[in-house]
Amino acid sequence: MPAYYATAPGKIILVGEHAVVYGRAAIAVPVFQVRAKAVINFEPRSAPGKVTLRAPDIGLESTLADLPENHPLAAVIWKCASAMNLSHIPACTIQITSSIPIAGGMGSGAAVSVAVLRAFSASLGHPLSDEQVSQLAYEVEVIHHGTPSGIDNSVISYAKPVYFEKEKKIEILAVKQPFTLVIGDTGLQSPTAIVVSDVCQAWEKAGDQFEHLFDAIGTIAASARKAIEQGAIDSLGALMNENHALLGKMNVSSPMLDKLVEAARSAGALGSKLSGAGRGGNMIALVSPDSSQVVAEALTKAGAKRTIITEIRAA
Structure with a gap:
C-alpha cells in the first residue's frame, strides 16, 4: 500500500504573545522554511490495531498501546480516531520528523499534531478540514500546555497570517x-x-x-x-x-x-x-x-x- 504523508509549517508570533492568553489580540505568521512531517505506512501483516510510532528527533519508538493516553503523540491519534468515529485503528507505522526547534517558540508541538492529523485522516480517505484540524490540535495543546491561547494550532492549521483573539472567529490577514x-x-x-x-x-x-x-x-x-x-x-x-x-x-x-x-x-x-x-x-x-x-x-x-x-x- 502507498505511504501517506502530510507536513505542517512552523510559526512565529509577530506581536501579542502572553497577552493573547488573557483575551487580547495577537498576530502570527507561518514559517515555511521549517516543517513537521508525518508519514503513515499501513502494515497489513501486523496484528490488527498495532500502531507503531517513530519520532527519531526525540528518540521515541513505541507502540500506541504502550504510550499513556495523554502523551501528545498518542492523544492526537486517539482524538483523530474519535473525530472520525473509528471503531478500530488499522495497523500502521507513523514516522514523525521535524526541523522545527523544540521549545523554541515556533510551534513545534502544534505542527507535529497538525501533520499527524492531516496524514492520518487522509490515509483513511476522510481528510479533516482546516477548522477540524485546528480544533483537535488545540485539544492536544491543552493536554501539553495547560492553558494555551489557541494561536499556534490556528496559524499552523490554516498556514496563513492570522489575527487571533480567543473565543472569536479566526481572521486571515x-x-x-x-x-x-x-x-x-x-x-x-x-x-x-x-x-x-x-x-x-x-x-x-x-x-x-x-x-x-x-x-x-x-x-x-x-x-x-x-x-x-x-x-x-x-x-x-x-x-x-x-x-x-x-x-x-x-x-x-x-x-x-x-x-x-x-x-x-x-x-x-x-x-x-x-x-x-x-x-x-x-x-x-x-x-x-x-x-x-x-x-x-x-x-x-x-x-x-x-x-x-x-x-x-x-x-
Missing part, C-alpha cells in the same frame, strides 16, 4: 505589501507551559499592573494589523520595538534575547522583539529585503545559533 523577517534562534529551550505559568502567577500577584501591560499589547496588535493591511511596514517595526519593551516588563525576556534584539537594530532592522514564550527560543527582526543578510550575519555574530530569513506574503 490581508497583507498589502510583502515584508521580510529574520528569525534568530538563541539555542536555549524555553518550554511554553513554564513561562506561561510564571506570567500567570505574576498576574495573580499584580493583576492591575499586568492587565495594563496586556491592554497595551492588545492595542499594539490592533495597530500592527492596520500597518500590515495598509503596507505601512516602518510603522510595524516601531510597534515590534514597543511590544518587546512591554514583554521585558513581564520578565519574559533574557540577556541573550535582548542582545540579539539590540544587535538586529544596530544592523539596520526596522524593529525587533522576542517571539513566543520568551526567556529562550527565538527573536524576530523586521528588515528591508536588501538588509536581511546583514542583519542575519549580525545576529550570528551576536550569538544566534541559527537564522532564518522568511518573507510574509498575502494568503
